[in-house]
Amino acid sequence: MVLSRSGEPLWEADLPLPEPGRGQVVVEVAACGVCRTDLHVVDGELPEPKLPLVPGHQAVGRVLAAGPGAERFDAGDRVGVPWLGWTCGECRYCRSGRENLCDRARFTGYDLDGGYAEALAADERFCFPLPAAYPDLQAAPLLCAGLIGYRALRLAGDGERLGLYGFGASAHIVAQVARHEGRRVFAFTRAGDEEARRLARGLGAEWAGDSLARPPEELDAAIVFAPAGELVPAALAAAAKGSTVVCAGIHMSDIPSFPYELLWGERVVRSVANLTRRDGEEFMALAPRIPVRTEVETFPLAEANEALARLRSGSVSGAAVLAVRSGPA
Ligand SMILES: [Zn+2]
Ligand SMILES: [Zn+2]
Numbered sequence: 001m002v003l004s005r006s007g008e009p010l011w012e013a014d015l016p017l018p019e020p021g022r023g024q025v026v027v028e029v030a031a032c033g034v035c036r037t038d039l040h041v042v043d044g045e046l047p048e049p050k051l052p053l054v055p056g057h058q059a060v061g062r063v064l065a066a067g068p069g070a071e072r073f074d075a076g077d078r079v080g081v082p083w084l085g086w087t088c089g090e091c092r093y094c095r096s097g098r099e100n101l102c103d104r105a106r107f108t109g110y111d112l113d114g115g116y117a118e119a120l121a122a123d124e125r126f127c128f129p130l131p132a133a134y135p136d137l138q139a140a141p142l143l144c145a146g147l148i149g150y151r152a153l154r155l156a157g158d159g160e161r162l163g164l165y166g167f168g169a170s171a172h173i174v175a176q177v178a179r180h181e182g183r184r185v186f187a188f189t190r191a192g193d194e195e196a197r198r199l200a201r202g203l204g205a206e207w208a209g210d211s212l213a214r215p216p217e218e219l220d221a222a223i224v225f226a227p228a229g230e231l232v233p234a235a236l237a238a239a240a241k242g243s244t245v246v247c248a249g250i251h252m253s254d255i256p257s258f259p260y261e262l263l264w265g266e267r268v269v270r271s272v273a274n275l276t277r278r279d280g281e282e283f284m285a286l287a288p289r290i291p292v293r294t295e296v297e298t299f300p301l302a303e304a305n306e307a308l309a310r311l312r313s314g315s316v317s318g319a320a321v322l323a324v325r326s327g328p329a
Contacts, residue, residue, distance in 0.1 A: 001013075001054065001055070001116040001117065001302070001304040001305075002052050002053065002054055003041070003042055003049070003051065003052060003053045003055055004052045005051065006041075006042065006043065006044030006049070007042075007043060007044045009305045010042065010055070010116065010305055010308075015054075015117065017119055018113070018120060018121035019067075019121070020065050020066055020067030020070065020121050021121065022068050022069050022070075023067060023068075023069050023070050023123055023124060023125065024067040024070055024121045024122060024123055024124060025063045025064075025065065025066050025070055025072075025073055025079070025121070025122060025124045025127065026063070026064045026066075026067075026119055026120070026121050027059065027061040027064065027079060027081060027119060027120055027121075027127070028061045028063075028064045028118065028119050029060070029061040029115050029117060029118055029119060029120060029324045030060050030061045030062065030136040030323075030324055031060045031061075031137045031139070031298075031321050031322065031323055031324060032056040032058055032059045032060070032116055032140060032301075032322045032324060033056075033057075033058030033059075033140035033143060033144060033145065033169070033320070033321050033322075034056075034058075034299075034304070034307045034308060034311060034316075034319075034321065034322060035057065035058060035083075035144045035145065035169070036168070036169075036225075036249060036311060037057070037083070037109075037110075037144070037250050038055045038056060038057070038109060038116075038308065038311075039312055040250060040251040041053070041109065041110055042055060042308060043312075046110065046250065046251060049110050049111070050111050050112065050113070053109070053110070053113065053114075054109070054113040054114050054115075054117045054120065055109040055114050055116050056108070056109045056114035056115035056117070056322070057082060057083040057107065057109040057114050057115065057143070057144055058080070058081075058082065058115065058140045058141060058142075058143035058145070058321075059080065059081040059108070059114065059115025059120060059140070059143070060078065060079075060080050060130060060136045060137075060140050060143070061078070061079065061081070061115075061119075061120075061136075061324075062076055062077065062078055062079070063075055063077045063079060064119065066124070067121075070124045072124045072125070072127075073124060073127070077129070078129070078136075079127040079128060079129060080127065080128045080139065080140075080142070080143045080284075081108055081114070081115060081120060081122045081126075081143070082108065082126065082127075082128065082143045082144060082147060082280060083108055083109070083110075083143075083148070083274060084099070084100065084105065084107065084108075084126055084274055084275050084276070084277070085106045085107055085108040085111065085122065085123060085126055086105065086106040086112070086123050086126065087099040087102040087104070087105050087106075087126075088102055088103070088104040088105075091103045091104065097276070097278070098276070099276050099277070100151075100273055100274035100275055100276045101273060101274070105274065107274070108120075108122065115322075115324075116304050116322060117301075117324070118301075118324055118325075125277075126277065128143070128277075128280045128281070128284055129284070130142070130284065131284055131285075131287060131288040132288075133288045133291065134287075134288070134294070137296050137298055137321050137323060138293075138296060139294075140294075140296070140319070140321045141169050141294045141296060141318075141319035141321065142283070142284065142287055142292070142294065144170075144275075145168075145169035145173055145294075145319050146170070146173045146283055146292065147275050147279055147280055147283050148170065148272065148275055148279075149170035149171070149173050149174040149177075149248065150173075150177060150279060150283040150286070151272050151275055151276075152170075152225075152246045152248040152272040153174050153177060153178060153223065155244070155246050155270060155272050156221035156222070156223055156244050156246045157220075157221050157243070158181075158221075159183070159219070159220025159221035159243055160182075160184055160220050161183070161186065161215075161218065161219050161220045161221070162178050162183050162185050162186065162219065162220070162221050162222070162223070163186045163187075163188060163215060163221070163223070163238060163239070164185060164186070164187050164200075164205075164223055165188045165211060165222060165224040165225060165226055165234075165235055166188070166189070166211075166225035166226030166231075167187045167188070167189045167193075167196040167197070167199060167200045167205075167208070167225075168225060168226075168311075168314075168316065168318075168319070169316075169318060169319035169320070170225050170248065171187065171200075172200075172203060172294075172295055172318050172319070173287075173292055173294065175203045175205055176203055176204070177290060177292065179203070179204040180290045184206055185204055185205040185206065186205060186206065186207045186208075186215045186217075186219060187201075187205040187207070187208040188208075188209065188210065188211045188213070188215075188231075188234075189208065189209075189210070189211060190210075190211060190226075190314055191210050191211070193314065195317050196208075199317055199318065211226070211228075211231055211234065212230075212231075214237070214238055215238055218238065218239065218240035218243075219235070219238050219239045219240060219243060220239075220240055220242075220243050221239075221243050221244050222238065222239055222243070222244075222245045222246070223245075223246045223248050224245065224246065224247050224248060224252075225248050225249060226249070227249045227251055227252045227253060228252065229252050229253040229256060230253075230255075232245060232247065232252075232255045232258075232269060233255070233256060233258035233262055236258065236262040236263060236267055236269065237262055239267055240265075241265030241266060241267065242265065242266045242267070243267055243268070244267070244268040244269075244270065245269045245270075247269070247270070247271045247272070248271075248272050294318065294319060295317060295318025295319065296318055296321045297317060297318060297320050297321070298321050298322070298323045299321070299323070300322070300323060300325070301322050301323070301324045303322075304322055307322060
């Protein structure tokens with residue numbers, strides 16, 4: 001499924017099987033998660049995507065072929081292909097364990113063709129082996145919703161009372177990790193989104209309510225997953241002194257001005273950007289131990305536009321995943 005121009009629907013193209021370059025594997029895709037970032041790419045809210053582009057950065061599949069110098073995986077091995085597709089290894093960020101901030105990073109489904117396809121080529125160093133306990137469809141959301149949610153949770157600090165703003169793919173995973181760590185979870189959803197609140201309570205949230213409401217207690221940390229800037233002052237207003245509000249999305253509408261008093265008391269607002277391979281290794285080891293359970297709603301590959309539309313309207317429960325039918329033989 002190809003994006004030719006931002007703002008246009010994806011179209012079904014017949015593309016040649018990718019050739020694996022040096023250090024790359026070609027992966028036959030079984031499933032690919034649909035992320036809000038895909039929506040921002042398709043809607044033209046992120047600058048200069050590769051065009052034409054195959055979106056998708058939560059691809060689960062099996063290694064079909066390896067290029068020169070690629071020896072990490074055998075044919076048939078199951079791997080996940082995440083957002084971080086390549087880094088330079090040389091810049092000050094790469095050299096200080098912060099490859100997520102690499103100046104020259106390339107991202108799957110943005111700078112590189114991604115997983116809304118029957119096959120993709122990926123640098124083997126950035127692929128992850130996936131925990132065996134998860135079937136393909138259930139493993140897909142671990143690759144971004146889970147991974148970047150996990151990074152956001154770590155950056156939020158270890159506060160006990162955690163607010164999650166926007167209870168979609170990422171929050172439904174983070175809530176389980178947080179409960180496992182003995183934290184208390186407060187879920188904030190759009191007005192009237194009973195489905196999301198039910199999901200949140202079912203996953204251990206002790207309170208679920210309106211995004212702009214004050215929770216019954218102050219929060220010690222908050223993660224804003226919804227791309228709505230007005231949630232930042234709302235989260236700060238709900239947060240205790242010394243707490244951190246993490247903006248976990250790649251794009252957000254402007255944050256409205258707010259009185260300094262909301263930030264006073266050593267409250268912190270920060271973003272989380274991308275992932276490191278280390279985040280991935282840690283999270284893939286942790287998820288099956290909890291065990292994190294992913295709630296997925298599946299769509300056939302050819303209905304990627306429908307899946308994106310459902311995500312745009314906020315009507316996906318848990319995570320949307322494209323089930324890719326049989327790949328090339
Ligand atoms: Zn770099
Ligand atoms: Zn993503």
